[in-house]
Amino acid sequence: MGRGLLIWLTMAVLLSTRVVLAVDTTQLANPALQTRYLALTHELRCMQCQNQTIADSPVGLASDMRREVREMLLAGKSDDDVRNFMVARYGEFILFRPRFSARTAWLWLAPGVLLLIGLLVAVRVVRQRSALVGQDNEPVEEDSPPT
């Protein structure tokens, strides 16, 4: 891919380690829209500084994208319309919250599934060990004598 790309990437990395604050002073007149605006801008990734949201990123691209979000909301589009607009142009990567789909199901369901497995393991172990309590007459040293 070459030196050029490496330089370009280095620039991207350097840019992304800049710690300049973006303060978005947008204030939409309608408070419901403002809430949705803030929520959406915190959900969309800045594609140039890829670990920041467009709400926080100081680069021009981010403020352009914020403007798009603003205009779409003022035009009456739904939150999903805004997301679809961005995804159509930049891919799923632009969303910080991966949308639930066949491809991401494993990720979203993982904690619940693990919890279920954990429950089964817990039940099994407790059952096994409770059965052993009767035969086990070893005294247990307390951390401190009972009060």
Add this chain to the structure above:
Amino acid sequence: MLPELGHFALILALLLAALQAFFGIAGPALQRDRWMAAVTPAVAGQFVMIATSVGCLISSFVSNEFSVKYIAENSNSALPLFYRVTAMWGAHEGSLLLWIFLLSCWTVAVSIGAARLPPRFSARVLGVLGLVSFGFLLFTLATSNPFLRIDPPPADGADLNPILQDPALAIHPPILYTGYVGFAVAFAFACAAMLEGRMDQVWARWTRPWTTAAWAFLTVGISLGSWWAYYELGWGGFWFWDPVENASFMPWLVGTALIHSLAVTDKRGLFKSWTLLLAILAFSLSLLGTFLVRSGVLVSVHSFAADPRRGIFILAFLIVMIGGALGLYAWRAPRLRSQAGFELGSRESFLLFNNILLVIAAATVFAGTLAPLIADSLHLGTLSVGEPYFDPTFMVSTLPLLALVSLGIRASWKRGRLSDSARVLLTTLVIALMAGVILVFAIYSHGKVLSVVGGTLGAWIILSSLVDPVQRLRRGLSLSRSVLGMTVAHVGLGLFVISLTTVESFTVERDVALAPGQRATVGTYEFRFDGVRPIEGPNYNGVEGTVLVMQHGEPVTRLYPQKRQYWVQRSGTTEAAIEMHNGSNVFIALGDELGAGKWSVRFQIRPLVNFVWLGAFIMALGGALAGTDRRYRAAALPATQPAVATAPGEAAG
């Protein structure tokens, strides 16, 4: 001259590490006493060499030796002395040297403490530590040598990254790495046990203090990083689920499970193979974290300059260390069975649940962090995971965990007898619930269900932890350090949970464009922006704003947020002005100049946020107390354990 000396010292250290590893592992295996005796000198020698190397690098920084490439890239003659020293670990190569140095410190500590351990066992422990050190030294010398010269030498350096020019840099990486690296000790103890073919309660007792110490350091290290991000990054956030943050959080979660599991193994000889696995897992996650941060496979604000070659090397190292340990585990673990029993409501039960839930939490973070990588490898496209994923999924395992803490604290070993505690538990729960409701509705007058839940859980943990110790103290009885430590740690946890709840539920934030003299109202505060004035520092210039903070019409304080531009790197930092008032943090950061003296300003009121870090520090304090309990400092520990503590059928040698 000095850089070459440092380089040479590192090479010697590599040789000594190899000897340490060889004698430590082969000695006991082949029953060569003389080999085992050579281990401690190797440890000492390695420490001296590495310390020399570090000293050479630091003094080269101080004397502005820009013919050294690493120094040219990370320092500058205008850089204040303090930062010229801390710049040593400001980038990849130097931070690796810091890693190696801290590992050496731990090894020396273990070799001193090991005087009380059976010689074959301690030789094995030090041997494994030597192997880890060897791997890192080889990696450093082969791919990340901080002593390389550059020709022709530049007139001046490229300066340290401005966000790292902060006192927190002096302490966050060293403390974080101390914790991170410290889990190598537990790992070494586990490997030694597996090599011996014996693992029992006595082993657990040896391992506990080391693990608790590492855990405490890691807790403080992560909190410092979080606090630093909060005041330095200028957005008022303090946790971003960034891959590098997660890389240190995963070992912490598993480490927490480990210290609890060790308690069970120590007490009752149970969960032996599980504890072994956790000890391997904790350090493996540390190593994995090192890999993720330095190999370029993940995109992160934090990551060091990436290089696939380094990635390959670390991966090979991972395969040897982790693969080797897990192989040993598959070989030895099946024989570690115990016949002890416990009931449903017993402490063992609750610690079992604790472990399961903590591991699920770690697995959740793991899945989210590696998801982009996994999706990429399986050609599932580019996946993106951030806060909106982690926040809800993390709670799936941690909410039940927090609820169970209060119950578990009051459960006794083996038989539980929770019903005896039922009244106390119920009373404390009701008080906690009242506290939660008051917090949400009386103090803040609004909130979500989760706010009440969080507040209640935190308060319940605190109350439940305090009941027994307070009762004992009132009867004039003493508390052992381990009980005191446990209490303090859990109280810290409760504080952490309460403050996290208030921060997440009641933070008020507004970004406003203000001209000098204009006011803004945020929450119960009013702010008057009084313009900016130019400022200059040792290697930067910038502007400083003045903001008058008022509440109920009365002036409360004045804050001075800054925006700095560093000359050499030409990048800026935003120095937010933060002050605590009535338990909340008032946070003000300058945004951009909008022309005609107008500025965009971020205002943020975060209630109780300082207790997030304070709670974590208290947890670490509890750990430090518990880890230094008298029984770990007993003069002579038995080399052989009484028969009743081992399980029938277990190999005796």
Add this chain to the structure above:
Amino acid sequence: MNRFLLPLGAFALLVIVLAVGIKHSPEKGIIPSPLIGKAAPSFHLPVLNDSARTLSTSDLKGRWYVFNVWGTWCVSCREEHSFLLQIQKSGLIPVIGLDWKDDDDQAREWLAQLGNPYEVVAVDRDGRTAIDWGVYGAPETFLVNPQGIVVYKYVGPLTPDAWETEFLPRLPAHRAAKS
């Protein structure tokens, strides 16, 4: 099967994932474009050197073209500039420029100084068109076919190597042979 082998097995899987990750890592930070295979986003923009003219996507239909996003503020764009001139000289395929969030006068001066490889330059002052094309960092270069479908996107300064390995093979044979 010894269940204690499970951790080792899981680790082996992880190693595979990480190894693949390393292999792909030079491409990290580069996002595959969802526009590939889809119609080039339509735009209707003023032209740099001619205030009376406008350029739209429909004007470009019917032939292969290279669509290059650049700006005078972009340091890496300078790197690829001489190579773009070479492409123009070869006459193989027209290079259409998109001047992204730039100053018109500076852009004109830049082209006058360094040479103008573009058949025509569309000016995107507010960045809307760039967003439509999924641009996130200049320079970026697209390859569009006569039906107006985006065939390929290259991120970063265009190099002769990338041109030969990625762009030329995608052109129909008789055109590539002309180069």
